[in-house]
Amino acid sequence: MYDNGTHIFDIKPRAKTDQFENHDHYAVDELLSDDHKLARDAVRDWVKQEVSPIIEEASEKAQCPLHLFKGLADIGAFGPSLPEKYGCGGMDEIAYGIIMQELERGDSGIRSMASVQGSLVMYPIYRFGSEEQKMRWLPKMASGEVIGCFGLTEPDHGSNPSGMTTNIREDGDSYILNGAKMWITNSPIADMAVVWAKNEEGRIKGVIVERGMKGFTTPEIHGKLSLRASITGELVFEDVRIPKSNVLPNVEGLKGPLSCLSKARYGIAWGAIGAAMDCYDSALRYSLEREQFGRPIGGFQLTQKKLAEMITEITKAQLLAWRLGSLANNGKATPAQISMAKRNNVNMALEIAREARQIHGGMGITNEYPIMRHMTNLETVLTYEGTHDIHLLITGMEVTGLNAFK
Ligand code: TGC
Numbered sequence: 279m280y281d282n283g284t285h286i287f288d289i290k291p292r293a294k295t296d297q298f299e300n301h302d303h304y305a306v307d308e309l310l311s312d313d314h315k316l317a318r319d320a321v322r323d324w325v326k327q328e329v330s331p332i333i334e335e336a337s338e339k340a341q342c343p344l345h346l347f348k349g350l351a352d353i354g355a356f357g358p359s360l361p362e363k364y365g366c367g368g369m370d371e372i373a374y375g376i377i378m379q380e381l382e383r384g385d386s387g388i389r390s391m392a393s394v395q396g397s398l399v400m401y402p403i404y405r406f407g408s409e410e411q412k413m414r415w416l417p418k419m420a421s422g423e424v425i426g427c428f429g430l431t432e433p434d435h436g437s438n439p440s441g442m443t444t445n446i447r448e449d450g451d452s453y454i455l456n457g458a459k460m461w462i463t464n465s466p467i468a469d470m471a472v473v474w475a476k477n478e479e480g481r482i483k484g485v486i487v488e489r490g491m492k493g494f495t496t497p498e499i500h501g502k503l504s505l506r507a508s509i510t511g512e513l514v515f516e517d518v519r520i521p522k523s524n525v526l527p528n529v530e531g532l533k534g535p536l537s538c539l540s541k542a543r544y545g546i547a548w549g550a551i552g553a554a555m556d557c558y559d560s561a562l563r564y565s566l567e568r569e570q571f572g573r574p575i576g577g578f579q580l581t582q583k584k585l586a587e588m589i590t591e592i593t594k595a596q597l598l599a600w601r602l603g604s605l606a607n608n609g610k611a612t613p614a615q616i617s618m619a620k621r622n623n624v625n626m627a628l629e630i631a632r633e634a635r636q637i638h639g640g641m642g643i644t645n646e647y648p649i650m651r652h653m654t655n656l657e658t659v660l661t662y663e664g665t666h667d668i669h670l671l672i673t674g675m676e677v678t679g680l681n682a683f684k
């Protein structure tokens with residue numbers, strides 16, 4: 279990992295323990311295999327020990343806990359469903375999903391660290407790279423020795439990446455890369471980037487850009503009020519010379535980056551459930567402890583309505599994610615199905631965070647509870663990897679056969 283000098287992590291773990299308890303209202307656990315439960319429990323324990331004690335302060339100070347990259351690698355969070363041959367987990371898609379759920383139960387930014395590395399950087403190298411590229415990058419990325427980032431979004435092309443202007447032109451045995459990418463998770467500390475750029479024929483290609491290449495810079499974006507424990511930056515390319523061996527040979531066109539997004543959006547559909555579970559668990563506990571008018575606020579019908587609706591929505595989201603995982607395990611999950619699950623589950627989590635905040639009353643706005651952190655994080659999650667409305671239009675296109683984008 280590159281040390282950009284701005285992220286000296288000086289946070290001492292807090293004494294307050296993470297009291298999270300699982301609430302499985304529909305025996306969803308019975309749908310999981312022993313391997314899924316083992317993966318879930320290991321990640322849950324790690325989050326309790328390593329993430330919960332530092333995350334509120336990290337988020338408040340906007341310090342990315344870079345030391346957690348190593349721990350994430352150790353628990354197998356980088357490319358859990360990619361093959362063991364490349365140092366990855368070799369697990370199924372449900373295991374990958376449930377790992378993302380547990381990470382996001384800790385914090386969306388921590389899940390982002392894993393999503394970007396595994397689904398947006400390792401996955402395209404695995405799916406579209408040469409064997410030499412796979413052997414060079416994947417084992418070191420699975421072990422956290424090398425950190426990557428994914429450059430698709432540009433300052434003027436967010437929801438519409440096909441309009442990108444970042445470009446490569448051939449020059450002998452190299453390409454010359456020019457352009458800029460915006461809003462790139464991990465860019466200031468990444469050792470390399472998978473960047474999507476148009477060639478001279480206007481076709482989108484994936485190129486691996488390495489830190490230290492002349493003309494390549496990664497300025498940090500400051501002032502984020504959401505996903506504050508995650509580091510975000512730009513990618514700027516000024517006549518960067520890229521060897522031809524750094525081009526991903528086996529893909530051309532927007533389906534390259536969009537396939538990576540399908541993989542990452544799938545993980546978010548699971549991840550958002552984790553954030554929702556944490557808010558629900560905190561709200562339920564608070565409603566039983568906090569007394570007003572001589573009894574626990576959980577005894578009031580209006581509080582019960584909030585809690586009952588929360589667990590109902592969480593259960594529906596769990597079943598949607600599980601079914602999507604089963605389809606994905608059989609290679610049958612379609613992009614439109616993934617869009618529906620990402621959109622529904624992230625929105626569900628954001629609504630639950632808002633209701634949980636109300637149940638906590640004034641305490642809900644403090645850092646004593648995880649609610650506001652999850653809520654503000656989820657505003658980013660609602661927007662990145664395709665906005666809430668873009669995913670609605672993808673579903674709209676699927677059901678009507680009419681394309682609202684063109
Ligand atoms: P369109 O003409 O529909 O499609 C172009 C080609 O791509 C194929 N395709 C897909 N392939 C795989 N997976 C998908 N999800 C796919 N969706 C489409 C499609 O079949 C076609 O293939 P071919 O062979 O015919 O060429 O493309 P369009 O330009 O009309 O765009 C459609 C639209 C708007 C849905 C798409 O551009 C889109 O999804 N926009 C949203 C952009 C987005 O999600 N950006 C995310 C940036 S990365 C990020 O946010 C990381 S956050 C990381 C973190 O911290 O966790």
Ligand code: FAD
Binds near residue numbers: 666
């Ligand atoms: P716009 O595309 O400008 O959208 C603005 C609004 O217009 C939205 O509400 C949108 O829904 C709406 N809109 C746009 N088009 C339509 C339409 N056709 N119909 C109806 N409404 C429409 N990108 C990367 O490539 N890599 C990363 O690692 C990455 N990490 C990120 C981390 C963070 C913290 C954030 C905030 C973003 C990140 N992104 C990343 C970028 C993210 O994917 C984009 O922000 C997102 O795709 C939206 O693009 P935009 O911000 O340009 O918004």
